[in-house]
Amino acid sequence: MNEWGWSVLVEGDARFIFDADTNPLVLAHNAKILNVNLRGLEFAVLSHWHYDHYGGLPYIAELNPGINLYAPPEGMPMAMRWGFNPVPVFKGGLLRNNIYTSGTVDGFEQAIGIETNSGLVIIVGCSHPGVDVMVEKTLEVVGYKKAYLVIGGFHSPPIFRLEKLAKLSELIAPAHCSGDVAKTFLKRKFKEKYVEVKTGTIIKI
Ligand SMILES: [Zn+2]
Ligand SMILES: [Zn+2]
Structure with missing residues (x-):
C-alpha cells in the first residue's frame, strides 16, 4: 500500500524504525505483506513532526510500549501520550x-x-x-x-x-x-x- 508517507525498518545490530508513514493501516498492511514483525523494535526515530512521517507512530508505540522515540523536541507530549519514552534530540x-x-x-x-x-x-x-x-x-x-x-x-x-x-x-x-x-x-x-x-x-x- 502506497501513501504519501515515508518509513524505513532498519534491521542490523539494532532493529528500529525510522519514521512511520501516514497512518497505522499502511504500516500494518505493508508489514503483513512483507512478512516483517513490527514488534520487538529497540527504539524509534522520527525525522520531523509532519504527518506523513509520524502518522503511524501510535501503532508503533502500541506494539512496542515504552521504547525510546528519538525526535525533534516539539512533539514530546504527544509522543508520551502514545506510549513512547520520548527523547528530545538537540x-x-x-x-x-x-x-x-x-x-x-x-x-x-x-x-x-x-x-x-x-x-x-x-x-x-x-x-x-x-x-x-x-x-x-x-x-x-x-x-x-x-x-x-x-x-x-x-x-x-x-x-x-x-x-x-x-x-x-x-x-x-x-x-x-x-x-x-x-x-x-x-x-x-x-x-x-x-x-x-x-x-x-x-x-x-
Ligand atoms: Zn515534511
Ligand atoms: Zn514528508
Missing part, C-alpha cells in the same frame, strides 16, 4: 552503537547515519533544510567525508543541491517527496549512483 551525536543523529537541524528535522561494513548510510526524512545540508551535518557528526548511501525524501531540491549531494555520496536513493524532476536528473546525470526505491523495497548492505 545536538548531533551517538544514539546507539553505530547509529548517529545529525541533531535537529534548523530546530526542525534530524537525519541519521548508520556505520556499516560498506560505509556510512544516511537516512533522511523530507530534508526540509536541504538534502545536502542534512547530509553534511550527518557526515560532520560521524566524522566521514563521504557517505556510502543516502536514502529518503529530498523535497524537490534545486539542481545545485543534487550536484552537491552527488559529491557527498557514492549511492543515492531518492524516495518520498524527492520529486520526479530530481529523480530523472539523478538517473540521467549520475546513473552509476542512482538506486531505485519503491514502497516495499528491501536494500541489503
